[in-house]
Amino acid sequence: MRNVSINSFGGPEVLRIADRPTYRGDETKVRVDVEACGLNWLDVAVRSGHSGPGIRLPKKFPHVMGADAAGRIGALGMDARSDLRIGDRVVVYPGLSCGECQFCRIGETSMCPKFELLGEDTDGVQQEEIWVDPRNVAMVPQGLTTEEAAAIPVAFTTAWNLIISAGAVRVGEKVLVVGASGGVATAAIQLAVSAGAVVWAGTRSPDIFARSLNALGVSELFDTSTPNWSTFVADLTDGCGVDVVVDPVGAATWKESLRSLRPGGRLVACGASSGDDPGISIRELYQAHKRIIGAPLGGLQSFRSVVDTIATHQIHPVIDRVVPMEDVHDAHNAIETSNRMGKVVMRIDNS
Ligand SMILES: [Zn+2]
Structure with missing residues (x-):
């Protein structure tokens, strides 16, 4: 199973296409066969090993990159509590939280003291398959391409906080x-x-x-x-x-x-x-x-609200370019030079 990962911090040259065996997540989770990944400034920060207040870094190498993913449901764990079906087109919210604290109970999961982000603290989504909690999954709004959906999670859930919540x-x-x-x-x-x-x-x-x-x-x-x-x-x-x-x-x-x-x-x-x-x-x-x-990334409730709003208002995320996995270096360069309009999205060939 191919992925984009790093073995050390540094410039775009530390990014590599790696292979690792497929695995099965625990039975409460669902498998998403990833078809597209949005890239964020976060990817550059993690790859570079930026440090300072408010910045978290991977705990181990190799580290699989990426926070934004969209694709199709490929498998359902035996105990996954979900209405999802195999083949559903979905977009994934990358935040992980305790589910029990005062913030998680009201859906403000990104305020959770134990909040972590796929691709930052833990292995990310730039791989052919990921196993995630079904709560982190939303259906792709009608009329959106998978690449457009992959541009939603970090950018739009943050924008929801910027404009609506905060x-x-x-x-x-x-x-x-x-x-x-x-x-x-x-x-x-x-x-x-x-x-x-x-x-x-x-x-x-x-x-x-x-x-x-x-x-x-x-x-x-x-x-x-x-x-x-x-x-x-x-x-x-x-x-x-x-x-x-x-x-x-x-x-x-x-x-x-x-x-x-x-x-x-x-x-x-x-x-x-x-x-x-x-x-x-x-x-x-x-x-x-x-x-x-x-107003950083909003919580799960914000993610659900913004996906609903995108569907209702037929908002199409702005995509600057879509690149194959092999061009991930160019994708990082495009983000670092700010020479773009909207999101850079990477296609994951999942056929
Ligand atoms: Zn919590």
């Missing part, structure tokens, strides 16, 4: 999404539009991405490579600022993101790929009643 975006609010061409950002734009917000975006390459972002419903675009770009946001809001800024970028954009907010506005954070220390002014924050909200 961001609490209301109809008519102005939402500015920076780093706008990334996977989480494009998902956040799509969810904010479907929630009835007025959606603006910031990117370092507005000329390249303008047409695609406008097609998603973005009505104003800002060049975040321009110094003091928050002044342009102020100009369009009578000097006031927007209600919400979604910032998956981190240190490179936080100062200007915070300055783009109206008094009482919310900065919703879900990433720090450009750095972890934004050097912001505390006075600028509290004097203007502004709020900073952390």
